[in-house]
Amino acid sequence: MVPEFLIQIVDFISQPWPWYVAGPMIALIMFILLFFGREFGISANFRVMCAADGAGDYADFFKFDWASQGWNLMVALGAMFGGYLAATYFTPVDGQVAHVSQAAITDLQALGFEFEAGKVPLIPDFYRWEALFTLQGFMVIVVGGFLVGFGARYAGGCTSGHAISGMSALQFGSLVAVIGFFLGGLTMVHLIFPLLF
Amino acid sequence: MRLSRFILVGILFGITLYKSEAVSWFRIYEMFHFQSFHMYGIIFSAIAIGIVMVQWIKRRHLRSIEGQEIVFHPKDKSIPRYIIGGFIFGLGWALAGVCPGPMFILMGSGATVLVVFLASAMFGTFAYGLLRKRLPH
Numbered sequence: 085m086v087p088e089f090l091i092q093i094v095d096f097i098s099q100p101w102p103w104y105v106a107g108p109m110i111a112l113i114m115f116i117l118l119f120f121g122r123e124f125g126i127s128a129n130f131r132v133m134c135a136a137d138g139a140g141d142y143a144d145f146f147k148f149d150w151a152s153q154g155w156n157l158m159v160a161l162g163a164m165f166g167g168y169l170a171a172t173y174f175t176p177v178d179g180q181v182a183h184v185s186q187a188a189i190t191d192l193q194a195l196g197f198e199f200e201a202g203k204v205p206l207i208p209d210f211y212r213w214e215a216l217f218t219l220q221g222f223m224v225i226v227v228g229g230f231l232v233g234f235g236a237r238y239a240g241g242c243t244s245g246h247a248i249s250g251m252s253a254l255q256f257g258s259l260v261a262v263i264g265f266f267l268g269g270l271t272m273v274h275l276i277f278p279l280l281f
Numbered sequence: 282m283r284l285s286r287f288i289l290v291g292i293l294f295g296i297t298l299y300k301s302e303a304v305s306w307f308r309i310y311e312m313f314h315f316q317s318f319h320m321y322g323i324i325f326s327a328i329a330i331g332i333v334m335v336q337w338i339k340r341r342h343l344r345s346i347e348g349q350e351i352v353f354h355p356k357d358k359s360i361p362r363y364i365i366g367g368f369i370f371g372l373g374w375a376l377a378g379v380c381p382g383p384m385f386i387l388m389g390s391g392a393t394v395l396v397v398f399l400a401s402a403m404f405g406t407f408a409y410g411l412l413r414k415r416l417p418h
Binding site for chain 1: 284288289290291292293294296302304305306308309311312317319320321326327329330331332343349353355356357358360363364365366367369370374375376377380382384388389390391392393394395399400402403405406408409410416
């Protein structure tokens with residue numbers, strides 16, 4: 085028998101979180117990592133994983149003390165576990181839905197997306213193994229992954245490292261990188277999506 | 282184990298981004314079409330609070346749990362690496378609908394196909410490592 089207050093806590097967490105809860109939480113996470121003497125930046129893990137797989141034999145870029153970066157792999161592992169917990173135990177009453185605006189729904193339907201009862205799923209259809217063999221799935225997963233991995237290291241960071249950590253520390257380079265992120269993102273959705281979807 | 286505390290930080294991060302729907306391809310699509318304030322609210326409020334925290338840490342010379350003063354490493358002064366690298370990252374972010382954090386979170390939530398994304402991202406990082414000396418920085 086589960087106590088009533090525990091059920092209430094789970095129900096409370098299960099609601100969709102508004103931006104003014106998520107934003108301060110992310111700032112708190114960055115602060116905890118700083119307090120632990122570390123800098124928040126998830127994409128650095130790709131370099132660590134390459135180095136751990138022996139990429140140092142091919143390029144000096146991967147010759148560094150990657151074993152000291154185990155903490156960051158733990159953050160990534162925790163993130164996976166957090167995703168599992170959120171998806172398994174904190175489902176909102178209307179299911180795993182992305183509560184996007186009506187304007188976005190109309191746009192997506194015009195692109196050919198079909199939604200049951202106007203509900204947009206949190207996870208799109210092309211995040212499935214079978215979808216890898218379609219043009220969309222291949223582009224999203226394989227090409228998207230390559231661009232993210234290449235671009236994040238070229239720019240020296242991703243959303244967490246530049247947009248959150250770097251901008252918080254008022255780093256000029258991070259501002260330039262975030263402008264780059266947006267120029268790239270806008271180019272993709274406005275110029276390339278019409279060809280792809 | 283001292284590393285276990287970082288797993289807890291990761292769990293908090295995973296639940297936050299999943300519950301705020303920031304992991305959703307559709308939220309990223311909506312963001313790049315300026316059709317909702319949601320994602321901007323998350324990013325801007327995190328930065329606004331982050332700026333205050335960083336200034337506080339710097340002025341008070343706060344020390345980390347390990348006793349050293351918390352320092353912020355200045356980034357390179359270069360423009361090309363940030364704008365070109367950022368542009369390539371942005372193309373991938375909008376296309377895939379995930380950046381590296383949400384990728385790990387969604388893999389854990391059951392979208393196992395994202396291990397292919399991870400392999401591809403590692404290959405992208407490897408390709409950058411090989412080409413680095415020939416790219417403008």
